[in-house]
Amino acid sequence: MSAVASPRPHPRQGLGLRRWWPLAIVGLVVLAAIFAPWLAPYDPNTQNLIGRLKPPGTVSRAFHYWLGSDELGRDVLSRIIYGSRVSLVVAFASVIISGTVGTTLGMIAAYRRGWTETVVMRVVDVFLSIPAVLLAIITVAVLGPSLVNVILVLALTRWPRYARIAYSQTLSVATMPYVRLAALMGAGATRVLFRHVLPNIIGAVSVVATLEFGLMVLFEAGLSFLGLGVQPPTASWGSMLSTGRNYVATAWWVATLPGLWLFVLVLAVNLTGDAVRDRLDPRFR
Template identity: 75%
Template sequence: MSQPIAAKPRAVSKRTIPWNVIPFAAIVATMVLLALAAPLVAPVDPDTQNLLARLKAPGTVSRGITYLLGSDELGRDVLSRLIHGARVSLLVAFSSVILSGIVGSALGMVAAFYRGWIEVLIMRLVDIVLSVPAILFAIITVAVLGPGLVNVVIVLALTRWPRYARVAYGQTLSVANMPYVRLARFMGAGWPRLLGRHILPNIAGSLVVVATLEFGLMVLFEAGLSFLGLGVQPPMASWGAMLSTGRNYVATAWWIATFPGLALFLLVLSINLIGDYVRDRLDPKAR
């Protein structure tokens, strides 16, 4: 009597990072490392002026300093300012994403958990903030608070928290009716434990996806505010401020605006592509 043929075990699929995402992840990692080690890797102080070497082309040597990416209108090294500008852009983006994520997620979960007038109040406030164009709201707010690094972070957080609130609100509504949440409530768990222990871990994936996609937008917003003179103030290096200065010298010193613009383009593109990968990776339907 023939023995039944044993079924072959299924090969366990291992999710790996796609090859087309690795270069962009390397770009982001490189910029983060350069930003963290900016004082160590920058060739010179980004605020050091050398009027004898103003508007020098890339590769020029003046007074013992090699300007690999050229110099600006005050003779400052573009490469050094580019590296220190990466620190400003990443710091503002990271801080604003964390702050807006915490505020928006907390308000969204509270609105979905308590319902009633609290839900109406919070969600109508979300609708009001979202009805105003984000960049216009940021410009108005920073004009009231004043320019500066800290104020830019606060402004961007105030501008973008409704995005997290809506996602947290919708996800909490679906999770709050799960059996384990109702059981925990029946056993006497308070609302801080229900939200922090039982609901937040189950909606964190969606919030991480939003944060990843928002990160690149925060970089653009910071550059836009600095370009308009409402962001980081001179002499602190900022990609947006460098673009604003470089537009006056596009015909004679193209490198002042080209290299910050290229760095901004590569960083935002890389973050957006990584955000798409994270979204697909955390999407339950893709598993």
């Protein structure tokens, strides 16, 4: 009696829930950041020294601290909601800037070849040889801590990854017959790259951008934790972790809750990136 082999499940079976719940969490955080003035119970910078370091659920004067209060009596929930604005603005802006610069330079290097390729890719190698966190810390320390400087520094340190991906993808696409035909018919390099090459490599670049988004959130939190990000009294998850570490033994919620929100957001973004990769991977079609 021969055994009947069970059918092999399709690689994308069972990905529905894993694909959608992380995206829902990211969407909720984005909505919370956009509608923070209406969702936050109080102004994130309003102090109530009588109600400092109150545990979650405590009522002090006119404040109802759903997630507790910090060392200055500020509402932790309100500061977490407003802190999401900083993280998302930095992540979105840095990903857009670094992705645009890196993808453009990578495509130009692969299409032009010659000395252009040599110069661009050697600069990429130099940037990739320096630890990104160390480079970001040094640059922010020189330029000064601010929201704009954090965005520029993160974009400066992360564009080489996009350049590498765009370079390798463009090398294969540039040899396609339709690309050569477009060049022979008189299309300029700009038209060929952005009309014929970019649409064919945008999938791989999008996967990198999705994964980089979570990394940018972590980098921003790390710089703010070190005092090199946005400055007080602006609410930031990293700065909340930095001040809350001094009260872990007596007021665990000050550092634990922002850290939990940070963990959940980065996990959701990374899982969303995996889902995007599975969606665009031709082996799963």
